[in-house]
Amino acid sequence: MLSLWPLLSSLVCLAAVTYAKSSTGDSVLVVLDQSLKRDNFSIFFNGLEERGYDLTFRTPKDVQPAVIADDHPQYSHVILFAPESKSYSSDITPQSLVTLLSKNTNLLIALSSKQTPLTSLASEFSLILPPPGTPLVSHFPERDTPATVIPVNVAPGSVLSSDLPPVWFSGVPFAFGSSPLLVPFLNAPPESFAADSDRDNGADAIFDAAEKGGEGLWAGSSLGLVAGFQTRSGSRATWVGGIDIFSDEFATKELANGVKPGNQQFVAEVAAWTFQESNVLRIDEVTHHRVNETLTGEQYTINDRVVFAMRVSKFNPLSSTWEPYSEIADMQLEFTMLDPHIRTMLQPVEGDPGRYSVEFRIPDRHGVFKFVVDFKRRGWSFLESTTVVPVVPPRHDQYPRFLSPAWPYYAGAISTSIGFVLFSALWLAGDSQEPKKSKSAKSD
Amino acid sequence: MVRPILSLTLAVLAAAEVYASTLALQTPRYSLKSPDATEPRSEVLKLGQETLDLTLGPSDTLKLTFQVIEETEGKGVQPHQTFLRFYDEISGEEGIQPVRVTAGGKAKFELNMARPPASLPPTSTNPLKVTLLLGSFTHSPAKFELFNLRLPESQSPPQHSEEASFHPLPEIVHTFRPEQRIPAPAASAFFAAFVFWPWFVLLGLWSFLEPRIPHLFSPYIFPFIGTLGAFEVLLFWYWVDLKLGDVLLYGSVLGAVTALAGKQALAKTAEWRLGRK
Numbered sequence: 001m002l003s004l005w006p007l008l009s010s011l012v013c014l015a016a017v018t019y020a021k022s023s024t025g026d027s028v029l030v031v032l033d034q035s036l037k038r039d040n041f042s043i044f045f046n047g048l049e050e051r052g053y054d055l056t057f058r059t060p061k062d063v064q065p066a067v068i069a070d071d072h073p074q075y076s077h078v079i080l081f082a083p084e085s086k087s088y089s090s091d092i093t094p095q096s097l098v099t100l101l102s103k104n105t106n107l108l109i110a111l112s113s114k115q116t117p118l119t120s121l122a123s124e125f126s127l128i129l130p131p132p133g134t135p136l137v138s139h140f141p142e143r144d145t146p147a148t149v150i151p152v153n154v155a156p157g158s159v160l161s162s163d164l165p166p167v168w169f170s171g172v173p174f175a176f177g178s179s180p181l182l183v184p185f186l187n188a189p190p191e192s193f194a195a196d197s198d199r200d201n202g203a204d205a206i207f208d209a210a211e212k213g214g215e216g217l218w219a220g221s222s223l224g225l226v227a228g229f230q231t232r233s234g235s236r237a238t239w240v241g242g243i244d245i246f247s248d249e250f251a252t253k254e255l256a257n258g259v260k261p262g263n264q265q266f267v268a269e270v271a272a273w274t275f276q277e278s279n280v281l282r283i284d285e286v287t288h289h290r291v292n293e294t295l296t297g298e299q300y301t302i303n304d305r306v307v308f309a310m311r312v313s314k315f316n317p318l319s320s321t322w323e324p325y326s327e328i329a330d331m332q333l334e335f336t337m338l339d340p341h342i343r344t345m346l347q348p349v350e351g352d353p354g355r356y357s358v359e360f361r362i363p364d365r366h367g368v369f370k371f372v373v374d375f376k377r378r379g380w381s382f383l384e385s386t387t388v389v390p391v392v393p394p395r396h397d398q399y400p401r402f403l404s405p406a407w408p409y410y411a412g413a414i415s416t417s418i419g420f421v422l423f424s425a426l427w428l429a430g431d432s433q434e435p436k437k438s439k440s441a442k443s444d
Numbered sequence: 445m446v447r448p449i450l451s452l453t454l455a456v457l458a459a460a461e462v463y464a465s466t467l468a469l470q471t472p473r474y475s476l477k478s479p480d481a482t483e484p485r486s487e488v489l490k491l492g493q494e495t496l497d498l499t500l501g502p503s504d505t506l507k508l509t510f511q512v513i514e515e516t517e518g519k520g521v522q523p524h525q526t527f528l529r530f531y532d533e534i535s536g537e538e539g540i541q542p543v544r545v546t547a548g549g550k551a552k553f554e555l556n557m558a559r560p561p562a563s564l565p566p567t568s569t570n571p572l573k574v575t576l577l578l579g580s581f582t583h584s585p586a587k588f589e590l591f592n593l594r595l596p597e598s599q600s601p602p603q604h605s606e607e608a609s610f611h612p613l614p615e616i617v618h619t620f621r622p623e624q625r626i627p628a629p630a631a632s633a634f635f636a637a638f639v640f641w642p643w644f645v646l647l648g649l650w651s652f653l654e655p656r657i658p659h660l661f662s663p664y665i666f667p668f669i670g671t672l673g674a675f676e677v678l679l680f681w682y683w684v685d686l687k688l689g690d691v692l693l694y695g696s697v698l699g700a701v702t703a704l705a706g707k708q709a710l711a712k713t714a715e716w717r718l719g720r721k
Contacts, residue, residue: 138579139524139525139579139580139581139585140577140579140585140587141585142584142585147579147581178602178603178604178607179604180604180606180607180609180610190529190531190538191525191527191529191577191579191585191587193525193527193540195524195525197524198581199524199581200521200522200523200524200580200581200582201522202524203522203523203524203525203526203545204544206524206525206542207542207543207544210541210542210563216562216563217540217542217563219527219540219542220529220538220539220540221538222537222538303620330612332612332613332615334616340616341616341618342616342617342618343613343614343615343616344615344616345612345615361618361620363618363620364618364620364621374609376609376610377610378610403626404626404627404629404632405626405627405632406632407632407633407635407636408632408635408636408638408639410636411636411637411639411640412639414680415639415640415643417676417679417680418676420672420676421669421672421673421676424668424669424672425657425660425669425672426655426657428665428668428669428709428713429657429658429660429662429665429666429669430655430656430657430658
């Protein structure tokens with residue numbers, strides 16, 4: 001009998017690897033269009049369930065279960081796969097979606113070339129959609145799928161794995177505004193463009209649309225197809241240009257060289273980022289004290305040497321715990337009173353995982369200062385910490401006591417004291433010298 | 445389940461038949477014209493060989509003409525997509541410019557740097573790789589690398605106001621007030637010693653005078669001198685270490701003692717003075 005242990009251990013490992021939890025909760029509401037079937041997206045949804053999420057399905061027009069009730073989000077994450085619905089029930093409006101984001105609920109939203117209330121919401125996220133009815137079209141590479149079904153190379157970035165095979169995509173592109181909160185995941189191929197024609201004689205229309213001014217032509221690799229948005233409150237929203245990228249059909253359609261496409265892994269990683277599993281950081285502890293002390297000072301004096309230390313953890317979705325994280329190389333600390341007086345790098349401490357500390361000298365201005373840590377990088381959650389601390393000028397007895405230029409004065413004062421005692425001694429103890437004859441008269 | 449497969453197969457077959465013919469370029473020509481030069485010559489653009497490097501000044505004009513044909517029959521066609529792609533490989537900036545093609549496949553593109561099109565990407569000193577993209581629903585697509593183009597530098601694209609905070613910001617170091625300058629300790633030591641010069645005069649004069657202090661250790665006088673000395677010691681101790689409360693305490697005690705001793709001493713000296721008289 002062959003040993004079963006390798007098989008068992010590999011199964012356990014597989015289960016451990018596939019079980020990944022979000023740092024904000026497991027309940028997911030999937031708003032699925034009436035015309036879409038859950039089975040067409042079984043690979044994606046089953047993948048989510050295997051990772052430990054609870055999926056609840058409803059159509060856009062259903063009133064129950066509500067996405068938000070009494071200003072409280074009912075689910076930790078919301079997937080909006082309703083790209084062609086023109087109307088939703090009253091709990092899904094652009095305003096309610098923004099409220100959800102501000103209450104730390106993550107969103108995954110799919111668009112299509114039809115105009116819906118969500119297309120106007122996309123512009124709030126600094127995404128500029130093409131005119132309605134113009135899906136992404138690419139004649140390159142030569143292939144046997146329609147021009148709207150496009151294999152797209154996944155460029156290496158900081159969030160997704162670096163060796164993903166090309167993914168099949170069908171939908172609309174969007175142009176990026178300048179907001180730094182956007183995290184592009186998938187950019188359009190350079191030869192692609194948005195067009196509403198399906199015959200060669202549509203070429204004139206394309207040229208005229210480009211000449212018309214305004215945004216011109218949606219074309220090239222500066223367009224995005226899948227983009228994430230990290231809000232300042234910590235929640236994440238991902239916009240996907242088409243829903244077919246999640247479908248089973250695209251996940252199993254072979255690429256030109258017979259290779260399996262990266263759709264399944266790509267959408268799983270995008271969902272992991274969106275649901276705050278990956279690249280999530282938090283600050284555990286902030287301390288500050290004078291260099292040779294351990295207690296936090298209530299106030300500091302100017303020119304004091306202080307140590308500022310911070311503990312940072314990263315969420316590990318596989319074990320669902322927060323683990324100390326020391327790999328941030330460029331975190332900065334600002335010591336601010338209205339403007340930063342000092343900005344220095346917060347270095348990770350060797351031998352103490354998760355701890356970052358820096359030692360510096362407090363400026364020689366007194367006032368109310370703040371230790372400010374504001375760490376924002378694309379693709380990562382934001383770290384923000386502000387600690388207010390008063391800085392006072394030295395007390396009257398904190399100045400140097402004895403100064404070398406004062407030695408003459410010390411000498412003078414001591415000299416006077418000695419002189420006084422000597423004089424008193426001399427006067428009291430002394431005898432006035434009489435002339436010889438009176439002395440001799442005295443000696444009688 | 446069968447129907448989608450069937451329609452997909454038919455589509456594949458149809459596509460396979462039609463994708464036989466490729467698009468090609470016939471007589472691609474370009475010409476560079478500066479405002480001060482005479483009539484420019486139109487040169488043939490050789491494709492497939494070493495890429496040409498062209499440089500445009502701020503008021504130069506680049507004219508590009510070609511004809512798109514079907515490779516097999518040589519007939520002119522109008523493809524769906526005729527785009528010029530300007531790509532800066534180093535910075536990643538890209539611009540796509542569609543080119544108008546007539547029904548017979550003839551295309552003309554003019555780039556006048558005095559009035560640049562909005563589709564040009566922001567340029568720096570890096571060259572732009574110019575590629576011609578031809579795409580069609582009925583023919584195989586084709587991509588031609590035309591030339592490397594150097595354009596005058598443009599303004600960099602406007603950045604969001606918060607973009608800088610997403611990268612490390614420049615370090616700020618506080619400039620402290622310089623330490624107070626004090627004169628050299630040697631000079632202070634010299635002047636401290638100098639302060640004692642009257643003592644030499646005094647001691648000199650005393651040695652000349654030879655004063656006598658016969659009553660120094662008398663039990664009436666010595667306590668008072670001692671308490672005076674103790675007061676000086678207390679003052680020195682206060683200067684070095686003690687706090688006001690303590691010094692007042694010790695001083696009041698010592699003061700009482702001094703007053704008594706002093707009264708005694710003065711009475712004694714009065715007695716001696718009167719007695720001598």
